[in-house]
Amino acid sequence: MSARRLRSEDYNDYSSTEASPDSSPPEGLSGFSSPSSYQRFGEADGTTWFQTLIHLLKGNIGTGLLGLPLAVKNAGIVMGPISLFVIGIIAVHCMHILVKCAHHFCNKHQKPFVDYGDAVMHGLEASPSAWLRNHSIWGRHIVGFFLILTQLGFCCVYFVFLADNLKQVVSAANATTSSCDGNETMVLAPTMDSRLYILSLLPFVVLLVFIQNLKFLSIFSMLANLAMICSLLMIYQYIVRGIPDPSSLTLVAQWKTYPLFFGTAVFAFEGIGVILPLENKMKNPQQFPTILYVGMGLVTVLYITLGALGYMRFGDMIKASITLNLPNCWLYQSVKLLYSFGIFFTYALQFYVPAEIIIPVAVSQVPERWALWTNLFLRTCLVCATCLMASCPKLHDTVFVSLVSKAILNPPHSCQPKISHKL
DSSP: OTTOOEEETTBOOTTSSSOOOOSOOOOSSGGGSSGGGEEEOOOTTOBOHHHHHHHHHHHHSSGGGGGHHHHHHHHOTTHHHHHHHHHHHHHHHHHHHHHHHHHHHHHHHTOSOOOHHHHHHHHHHTOSOHHHHHTHHHHHHHHHHHHHHHHHHHHHHHHHHHHHHHHHHHHTTTTOBSOOSOOOOSOOOOOOOHHHHHHHHHHHHHHHHTOOOHHHHHHHHHHHHHHHHHHHHHHHHHHTTSOOOGGGSOSSOOGGGHHHHHHHHHHHOOOGGGHHHHHHTBSSGGGHHHHHHHHHHHHHHHHHHHHHHHHHHHGGGOOSSGGGGSOSBHHHHHHHHHHHHHHHHHHHHHHHHHHHHHHHHHHTTSOGGGHHHHHHHHHHHHHHHHHHHHTSGGGGOHHHIIIIIITTTSHHHHHHHHHHHHO
16 A cells, blocks of 8 residues: 555656655645546555446445335335435435545545545645634544444344344245245244354354455455345346236325335445445556446446335335245245345455454554454454344344434434535
């Protein structure tokens, strides 16, 4: 990362002996309206555009996707897709502004990269308010705190999702058949409590987060994406075969249920926390805006189609996760296993963000010979903390997860791009 250099059409490359920083970089963001107006040399061993796209898709397609049909029910078959489209535009707009602000501050302060905390801190330093300038470091701490809280919250939800899906498959194993005509499980076999499943997953998750290189992690993200694509294809082919007349569906639901839609929908767009880390690790960062628009366009289309088609197929019988509406046969039970496989590797990507905030600070305080062991120890402790929080019974409540995990925890760093841009 230290070898990365900055270059812009608006300022000189000060790595040469002839150039000197006599003039300050231009103010404002007008110089960054297009990818070509800002160029930054990435790491020689950084991620390629394809690996970054894979990570971007993986960071946004998670557990929230399966709850979107129920979310559309809470908004209405017309209002739901329209609202998802608007939320998608807002999410992409915030991500784009965040990258533009990061580029601006890299240019202005001649830094190889900036993280979320740097972006808001430099934004406050440029504020006309003297009080905000003097307390700009608090902006960095607040954003870092909420970012850690939100990303680790995702990791807790992933633990719950994995444990609950494994428990459902094991419980229904005796009643699961090769015929997909039926849809109800007649006999549930006794099985372990969900918390024991969470505990059994802990060693495997700990080993997974020991992979610290995004380039190596892209291999697992690719496998996770393939597994989730297969599971989504099976869901799509089932729901499109038997869509009834949608005329009886609610066009616009009552406003008292709309907050439930909003919580689940915003929860689904969970990738803003990985935007800057992905961009910072690219071999050619100037390609990132194109990757962002392509990736988030695919994600938004996926969200709208699955949410609308799922509600049209099952109507008022739609459940919290669309997988619960699938027939109880091995073909559709495998959907849960494939999607769980994908979510397992998504844990590492969401965990990467808080780890990059917490661990470097702690490692810098110990002798170099203990750096690696301190790193691994802190990663283990953080995973154990998410495992412990996932054991809380409240986290198994879908409404609680959708409204608290996103609607309360996510706005601070979702609003950060606009704050940095205005300042």
